[in-house]
Amino acid sequence: MRGELPPFVVVVVAAALLGGCRPSATSEASMITGGDIERGRSAIGKYGCAACHTIPGIHGAxxxxxxxxxxxxxxxxLAGHLTNSxxxxxxxxxxxxxxxxxxxMPNMGVxxxxxxxxxxxxxxLR
Ligand code: HEC
Incomplete structure (x- = not known):
């Protein structure tokens, strides 16, 4: 049998290979900080960072x-003072x-x- 692989198998294998070679921007972001991206998104809303900053992906920021x-x-x-880590x-x-x-920028008790x-x-945000 010389059938070709169904397209969805190709897509799944390609995604697995890509994912294995290089972490995505999101998995890398949570890996280097140990933080939770979605909780971070809502914390940004809670502290009102949008009152001063334009932030991609944050509604109204x-x-x-x-x-x-x-x-x-x-x-x-960062802020012209700190190396970005x-x-x-x-x-x-x-x-x-x-x-x-x-x-x-005020101290907001974060x-x-x-x-x-x-x-x-x-x-x-890269
Ligand atoms: C009252 C306005 C104000 C609020 C509220 C505010 N910021 Fe800022 N933020 C600033 C200003 C002004 C700067 C620039 C400071 C500097 O460069 O000296 C800054 C700088 C920054 C930077 C560094 C940016 C750069 O280009 O290097 C980050 C990151 C940041 N703020 C995150 C936050 C987060 C997260 C929050 C919410 C928890 C927040 N800010 C709330 C005014 C604010």
């Missing part, structure tokens, strides 16, 4: 008070005033867990 957070995952520095991202989200007392989840979401 199109403010221009602070810098837009698109492609934040691939930037070299998961630890520094959480530090900035929780204590922006400690990092730079002259900047206007919990450790929420900061981790928010960082996971932000690292999907």
């Amino acid at each position: 199109n403010a221009t008070v602070g810098p837009p957070l698109d492609r934040i995952a691939v930037r070299s520095y 998961p630890g520094n991202m959480m530090k900035w989200i929780q204590h922006p005033q400690e990092v730079d007392p002259k900047n206007v 919990t450790d867990e929420d900061a981790r989840d928010i960082a996971a979401y932000l690292y999907t």
Whole structure:
């Protein structure tokens, strides 16, 4: 029998091979932060980050008070002060005033867990 593989088998195998070679942006974001992307999305809404930032994928987040957070995952520095790493991202989200007392982003009392989840979401933005 010389039949060809049904197309759906080809698609499934291709997806498995691709998935095995390189983690997707989302799985990588939760891996490097240990956070939960979907919980991060709702925490961003809860803390009102959208009052100041344009954030892709967050409904209504199109403010221009602070810098837009698109492609934040691939930037070299955060807020011009910190090298961009998961630890520094959480530090900035929780204590922006400690990092730079002259900047206007307020300390919003973000919990450790929420900061981790928010960082996971932000690292999907590449
Ligand atoms: C009152 C306005 C305001 C709110 C609310 C706010 N931010 Fe900011 N944010 C800023 C400003 C202004 C900056 C730029 C600070 C700087 O560069 O010195 C900033 C910078 C940042 C950066 C670094 C951006 C870059 O381009 O390097 C991140 C990440 C960030 N904010 C995330 C958040 C998150 C997450 C929340 C919600 C928990 C939030 N912000 C809430 C005003 C705000």
